[in-house]
Amino acid sequence: MTRSGPVLAVDVGGTSIKAAVLDPDGTEALRRVVPTPFADGPDAVIGALRDLAADRVAAASDAGSPVRAVGVVVPGVVDPDAGIARYATNIGWRNAPLRDLVTSSTGLPTAIGHDVHAAGLAELALGAAVxxxxxxxxxxxxxxxxxxxxxxxxxxxxxxxxxxxxxxxxxxxxxxxxxxxxxxxxxxxxxxxxxxxxxxxxxxxxxxxxxxxxxxxxxxxxxxxxxxxxxxxxxxxxxxxxxxxxxxxxxxxxxxxxxxxxxxxxxxxxxxxxxxxxxxxxxxxxxxxxxxxxxxxxxxxxx
Missing domain, CATH: 3.30.420.40 (ATPase, nucleotide binding domain)
Structure with missing residues (x-):
């Protein structure tokens, strides 16, 4: 992957799941937000995540700006090297292999990270901690x-x-x-x-x-x-x-x-x-x- 191409970013929260195609400067396109179905259990949240990621990847391709990779950030305890969401109180999942699941639904390399760690990276690069x-x-x-x-x-x-x-x-x-x-x-x-x-x-x-x-x-x-x-x-x-x-x-x-x-x-x-x-x-x-x-x-x- 080149660092200059668009990527798909997905942020899974306790209330909503946000997704957007991002250019290198952080400009958003094709943003979509869906409710997090945490009341229906962790499998429902994983399903919503996979569906949203696949939908936005397809939308980007249809718009002539195919994305090269996917980044997904989630709350709780995360093992980014293994691509596994170990635990999240608000969602209830345990040892969810999110990287493999998202890759299987999008066909793209996927990075999994902790939402707050990712926010820190953004603040260091673009925000109030520069x-x-x-x-x-x-x-x-x-x-x-x-x-x-x-x-x-x-x-x-x-x-x-x-x-x-x-x-x-x-x-x-x-x-x-x-x-x-x-x-x-x-x-x-x-x-x-x-x-x-x-x-x-x-x-x-x-x-x-x-x-x-x-x-x-x-x-x-x-x-x-x-x-x-x-x-x-x-x-x-x-x-x-x-x-x-x-x-x-x-x-x-x-x-x-x-x-x-x-x-x-x-x-x-x-x-x-x-x-x-x-x-x-x-x-x-x-x-x-x-x-x-x-x-x-x-x-x-x-x-």
Whole structure:
């Protein structure tokens, strides 16, 4: 594969599966998004992934821009060398041979990676971590996770799961997470967590974007947001003390809240370690596209 040709990028999330054909500069074409059928079980999610990948490969060929490779990023524990999704709480699969399954449905070489690791690659190449040697990139979507950058490189760790701030237990210890532990950050600071907190407080089902839109006019939304940002800040303090980043980047769909997220989180992080200077904290310009762009980078690295 040449690095100049288009590739297919697929980002599997707990809420939706996004796919697009990407040029080397990240320009998207033929984007399509389908719901993640997690309620129907892991086999249904795999089927939706394979169907979407095959559909977009065919669409690209019909449009006269055939793709040369596929990059798929997924949540949970991933073995990229083997092309296997080992485990994901939100989806429920175990040891799913995604690389082989996607290759069989598209006929193309396929790279499998962790969605947050891929988002980190995108931030380093195209986003808010360009030129930053040491960074902590927190991705706030259906769940919460982070990428540790040290010396300009994404840290892989012993098991491929460094920076799991979504499961640092800094929230209410009486709330059980889907992972089985209690008080995990993502139960309060993810998009799903914000929606859960608001529904429990008011009895009204709103998604996180709708809660954010009510800030300034809805005291319940303000209270939920304060809990979400405060919990996130405590996790980021832990991450900062462990990894000492020069910059914290807030990425993922929830980061599109902009200053409404950055300002209270930044203030709470600074208050959480008054004895030292807090790292710079910014929202990613890539928003929810970081995972998809990272999937494209993985596909382009195939030779």
């Amino acid at each position: 030129g930053v040697a040491d960074a902590l990139i927190a991705v706030l979507g259906t769940g919460v996770a982070s990428v540790v950058v040290s010396g300009g490189r994404v840290v892989r760790g012993a098991t491929g799961t460094p920076g799991e701030i979504g499961h640092i237990p800094v929230g209410d210890p009486g709330v059980r997470c889907g992972c089985g532990a209690f008080g995990c950050t993502e139960m309060f600071s993810s998009a799903r967590g914000v929606a859960r907190l608001y529904a429990e407080r008011t009895g009204r089902p709103l998604d996180a974007a709708e809660v954010v839109a009510r800030l300034g006019t809805d005291p319940d939304a303000a209270a939920v947001w304060q809990q979400a940002t405060g919990t996130l800040a405590r996790a980021l303090v832990c991450g900062t003390l462990l990894t000492d980043p020069a910059r914290i980047v807030l990425a993922g769909g929830l980061a599109q809240a902009g200053d409404a997220l950055v300002i209270p989180t930044k203030d709470a992080v600074a208050a959480g370690m008054p004895w030292r200077a807090a790292p710079d904290l910014v929202a990613s310009p890539l928003g929810a596209r970081a995972g998809l762009l990272g999937a494209g980078i993985l596909a382009r690295e195939l030779s």
